[in-house]
Amino acid sequence: MKRVLFLILITNAFGSFGQGLESTFRFANTLYEQKSYQNAVEAYKRVLFFDTLSVYGPEVYPKIADCLFSLKKYQESASYFDLAYFSTQDSVLKDAYILKKISCFLILQQYDYAEVELLGMDETTDPKQQADKDFNEAILRFAKQEYDLSEQMFKKIVADTSLVNELFEKNKKISKISPKKAKVLSMIMPGLGQLYVGDVKNGLNSFLLSTGLLALGLRSAFINNPLDAAIATLPWFQRYYQGGYKKAELIAVAKIQEKRYKIYNQLLDEVDKNATLSK
Structure with missing residues (x-):
């Protein structure tokens, strides 16, 4: 019911004030900033529907993906991060979208998909993105019980490597439990x-x-x-x-x-x- 009322509100507002796609987009951004994610998704999708020239896609796809991620709809979120990836030529943005897509797959425990995306990534020049990539790989290797590789990745992102050593030594002892x-x-x-x-x-x-x-x-x-x-x-x-x-x-x-x-x-x-x- 709320969703229907929301759509009616948008239609009336846009019809009354003659607002165009740009106004719709700004309205969607306002909802996004207010963390009204479900309503923001509806507004962004309306922009995409009427955007016959595909002008707004590069800005809208990642916003929808972020909204869906916040709503814990990780499978849909991954799909929109994929659309965001193909909508831009910016290599830094492409890496950012792939990393977020990998996060979705890790949460969904779809480890093979996450691994395919990781293996397809090149070394990034952005230090923060490289750290994020290493972090995702550390989690992936731990989840797939590839503990030696996981240890190597955690050592790249954790300052106290002695503690990492200690924790993985404990992990080896756990492996001995039969x-x-x-x-x-x-x-x-x-x-x-x-x-x-x-x-x-x-x-x-x-x-x-x-x-x-x-x-x-x-x-x-x-x-x-x-x-x-x-x-x-x-x-x-x-x-x-x-x-x-x-x-x-x-x-x-x-x-x-x-x-x-x-x-x-x-x-x-x-x-x-x-x-x-x-x-």
Whole structure:
């Protein structure tokens, strides 16, 4: 409803005052500056629709792309940054649009697309854009688990390289955590796999549940009939035993992701402190 009213408002305003494309463009810019991004997109698209000579494209495409990025519509934003790229001959602007397009792909976790765009870029003469390019590549390589390359790129944009070394050393230790090993350890002894990855609480719970059921079954076998004891306790023991070692593997995977995420955030914190990135 708001969108319909907005379009009516534009139509009436332009019809009443006889405003042309330039006025429409200025109006769209005002909305953009007011951070009314959705309305700005509608106004900019109106400019494009009536711009039969394609005069406004070089200015409008990047503005629409920025609006869509702010609205978290990253796929559409990437498409408009692509249009912006082909609408200009300015090499600095072209690089800026490609870098923003790469940011969209990284957010969308479309890492192959981001890599294609990065590989297609030449070395830029603008220091801020080069830093931005290095930053995007550092993120991309980390996301694709190419940690040696990621470390090299982070060292180019972070002043304290010793801290980068320290964080990637921690990352190497994380790589040694094996979900399969956690599963096997819990098959040998319930809870051992969870303890291996540092999850003491779940490890103790798994151990106590499994051993408790086993002890209950043995006690029942001595006091009552062994067959009755097996029928009563074995299904429960099997359930908790199998659930325990399967859960140990999942916990190991989750712990790896959690620890990597923590390192990744620490790296980003260092970039914010020390690196100079293009805005």
